[in-house]
Amino acid sequence: MNRPPQRSPPHVVTLEEMGAGGLPLRVIRIPGGHVPVIPPGPLVSTFFMIFVMTAGRGRARLMEPLEVHGGDIHLVPPGMEHQPLDMGNLEGWIVGFDPLLLRSLGPEWLPALHRGTGKTQSPPTRSLFVRGLLRLRPGQPRWRRVVHQVAALEAELREARWGVENAAHAWFVLLVTELLRELQERAPLAPSMSGGLVHEALAFIEAHCLQPLSLQDVAAAVGCTPSHLANVFREETGLTVGDWLREHRMAESRRRLRETGASIESIASQVGYTDVTHFIRTFRRVHGVTPRAWREQHRR
Secondary structure: OOOOOOOOOOOOOOOOOOOOOOEEEEEEEEEOOOOOOOOOEEEEEOOOEEEEEOOEEEEEEOOOOEEEOOEEEEEEEEOOOOEEEEEEOOOOEEEOHHHHHHHHHHHHOOOOOOOOOOEEOOOHHHHHHHHOOEEEEOOOOHHHHHHHHHHHHHHHHHHHOOOOOHHHHHHHHHHHHHHHHHHHHOOHHHHOOHHHHHHHHHHHHHHHOOOOOOOOHHHHHHHHOHHHHHHHHHHOOOHHHHHHHHHHHHHHHHHHHHHOOOOOOHHHHHOOOHHHHHHHHHHHHHOOOOOHHHHHHHOO
């Protein structure tokens, strides 16, 4: 009996690969922005993506092929497979951000657990994370605000003036607030178009990644065996549970190295590593330098 050909895993894209330079935010202008050469085919990003299209039309694939038009806002959460099919004459921006930035909006944006079941519970206002394939078309007043906020965010990151992190974060909060308002007002009952085991696991990881966490912990939280979760995770995202944990922890450790004076030992503990030597070894493998050297480079 012939087996069907095994599907190749999608290409995994990180914020660093997109040129974030250690920041948890990246904005790329379409057309004309610096986008690294990425192999053709399906992609999975380890960060959240917001596509704000101001003009033109093109085609893409998220869970299914779709037409993309000026005036669209597409939300693509981490772990969702996507693929540009034809950029056409599209204009606008791609906003990429580490999901942990949503912590700055307060604990209500993070997933809670149903008591007694271990299942993740996502409140309606947290649709940005888990709703999946979703296109917003806000009215003109809100659309103008969104475009202004993205343009200002892009300018802050591009010009990199004094206080860029605080200013960029302020524009980011305004942008996400507008999108959440649109979700609440226009699509509070829209059905989930993604979800299932992997997205429940991703939500749990995002909420608990700064704590000591294992594959067994994540599997127990979503009600399956570790081996089944590991297989499904690898098949759908191209990464392991450990890879996702490391991506989130490294992003948070970069932020703390850049913005605080905490010791390396303290930061290791704050981002979920009980062994500082393991933290340093992991950081150096990902970034090519030790945490101390990275801090000196980026603070300078």
